[in-house]
Amino acid sequence: MDKFIVSARKYRPQNFSTVVGQSHITTTLKNAINNNQLAHAFLFCGPRGVGKTTCARILAKTINCENKTGEGEACNTCNSCVSFDNGSSMNIHELDAASNNSVDDIRSLVEQVRFAPQAGDYKVYIVDEVHMLSAAAFNAFLKTLEEPPPYAIFILATTEKHKILPTILSRCQIFDFKRITTNDTVEHIQEICDKEEITAEKTALHIIAQKSEGCMRDALSILDKIVSFTGGKITYTNTLEHLNILDEDYYFSMLDHMRKQQLSDALLLFDTINQKGFEGDTFLEGFTEFVRNLLVSKEPKAAILLDVAEDFKQKYLQVSLDTDTAWMLSALNLLTDSNIGYKQARNKKLFVEMTLIKLSYLQQALEISAGDGGISKKKLTDSAKPVAFKALPIIRVKDDKPVPVAEHPAPKAASLVIEEERTERPAPVSAPAPAQRQQPATPAPTTTLPGGSMGTLGNIRAKLAEKNKVVSGPKPLLLEELKSSLAVHIEKLFAEKNNLGASTIKAAALSIVDDNTFTIIVDNTLQQKIIEAERSGLIHHLQDHFNNRILKYSIIIDEKERVEEPEAKTLNRKQQYALMTEQYPLIKELRERLRLEVD
Template sequence: MENFVVSARKYRPANFKSVVGQQHITTTLQNAIKNNHLAQAFLFCGPRGVGKTTCARILAKTINCENRGDDQEACGTCESCVSFQNNSSFNIYELDAASNNSVDDIRNLVDQVRYAPQKGQYKVYIIDEVHMLSNQAFNAFLKTLEEPPKYAIFILATTEKHKIIPTILSRCQIFDFNRIQIKHIADHLKYIADQEKVEYEDEALRLIATKADGALRDALSIFDLIVTYSAGQKVTYQETISNLHILDYDYYFKVVDALIAGDISQSLLIFDEILKKGFDGHNFIVGLCEHFRDLLVVKDQVTIDLIEVSENVKERYLSQTQAISPSFLLSALNVANQCDIHYKTSKNQRLHVELALMKMAKLPQALSLAAVVAEDSKKKA
């Protein structure tokens, strides 16, 4: 039986152009290589799963490539590139600072730096999770980081830049990696699904991308899970929400329709159905706040692009928002937000959410009454 390789490893970018959502980083690095402006120390920082270690490896491979192209990409076929791909390169050292964070570990690294590469131009030292180094280890590293030999390049990667001492930061060229946008993650998932010959629904991949919260590695892990769940047949929206235990947006459309109609009974029955399916009341009210926010965003053509959903769902938002006034949305959002804030401290959390739903269901009537009173006041004036 052939060993299964997770998508995060199988489709790990091998060159700069295949890196997803970090063009500001890759362009800068390619220009630095082209113009021979490489810094002696780089600090790659950002959230998990956005490509820090991947970019470090690509940079290490590219600067030692013997046949770089005009686009400053590694050829992938020279001896240096092949040895890198086979994890047998003597010019690239990776250190996990989470488990090698003592002074002795750094001293061993500093001792290695003294020896020039036997073949190739640079020796590259990639230190992952560098914020885990002890203060003594940081201090032992300072002098080497400030004045390394011309053939040595250090690439430090971290998710917590604030934990790194200022004296280290001042010696590094700092690159801040962004959370990857939902659209870019969804497009990458489509590419992988096509490569693996897995059928999919666009809305399912977009949901996975949203759930990943800007981390491509998380998205690929979820994708593998859903593909396994569906036995590699088809990644559907319904199977995805079922497997990830996500509340279907259909419920939010139904709840808001009931609230607009002032139907307290229907809104409470929908909430009861949600609870019976095992969903948490707090998750529901947070999702409802997001739904109101999306309806407000769709109200104006200028902000409509701020909502990241498929075209079909966007049409549903447009249809529902036409029947709702901005006053109702703002008032309902305020009530739902207060419910969210006080949810954890409530003694009866179900009643707390139900009371919020009752208040929101009475908003259309209250707003109509307020409009009538305002009109009467104008006439009397």
């Protein structure tokens, strides 16, 4: 029985045209070979499993091929190509820098470079995982890499370019490999399935390509596992079961329950998912990606970013049209926070259920916050200012001559009631002109809006003035009035349990600068910071009290001179005795009678 060879090795590309997803690199290398413009050192960098080592081997085989094609490909039939495919070529040397990263390994490699090839034009040295070399090994490699013999070509491969010394990077021609797209992976796997006579659904292959995350080697390894698991028949269902991936139909059902606010059905569905062996974090991550796909499907221009199987694309587009954008954005924020907080949660199932409860009533919360008139926006001004209208002049008639009367001052606010002012006029001797015709004395009528009576214009002005706190002008800034206003604000701070701020303002001194400015005098920087923290509420209170929007204040620190207290000196026994005898002379007499000595 033949030995089994994994698909990643069995179907490894043998020429540039079979390399998947790296056409920008293969085209450059083929042109360099055709134009005889090969560099002496290459650096292939990129993610794992995208073809770096494969392209290095193809390049080594092609440049030594005896019968190159017109497109710059190896013929695979000459002695050099056959010996290369059999692994017996002496013109290629591979070094795994992950396990051979010492200075001695690089020195032995440099010693081999001195010998010219026995057959062929070039000797190629492939150093894989070159970022694992030590700093000393890099330094030992620098001179040879900069000025190698004309027959030596170095190909360095790495997944972490940032770990390589800049002196190495500057000596190499760098090629950046990219991740293989999902569509390219699906097409390549489909070709292999056709060659191996494996029945595979397109959606199942798409799931395999998504799981590999742009790595062809991983995709082929997953394919081999699923073929062994299913016996050569790959379906969407058994692929999901083998890769432990949740079916997207569950997400569509969960979304339907949430939009209809069917909380019990959503919780029962999650319990079913949990009993199938899927953990809560798997569900949250999958549902987050599902909502993201819905949001991407909302706009036709962004639909190309939808990385799902073709069978599901139409369903995503249809469901996204019926889902509110505000709901999707809020759900993404909520799910992102849940993904972060899941690890800290003790009862993880309850944590996921709480997230489902919030999502089920999210639409209702958005409607409540929006209100009847749409979502409220922050006002641009501190308070609404009424629009003043210019009053029309009133013309009185006296002795048949029109006399203009001084204009009434414009009202402070736009009134909803229009009052017509009419006065009695004496009857003229002759018929006046139409503009001067006498009108009978009538009470002043009041025009109101439909729906109720409003009273006179004066009452309404008074009500509007009281509501909007409109007065004739700003109050004068006097020290006593300022202190009384601050006392009211201090009582408010005490009521709000802000004792520190209230006490600091109460202890500060005040000084009037001009009609619109005053200063608050404090003792130290700490008091200044405390009052500064209360600036917003304090200035609004004072501006409203004095009806002065340009009222302002500044805080000045007046540090009082500190009286330095004399430092306490430590006295010895004799000094203490001398001080005591000065105050109490009888102590000296007592010592002499008892014949005591001072230490």
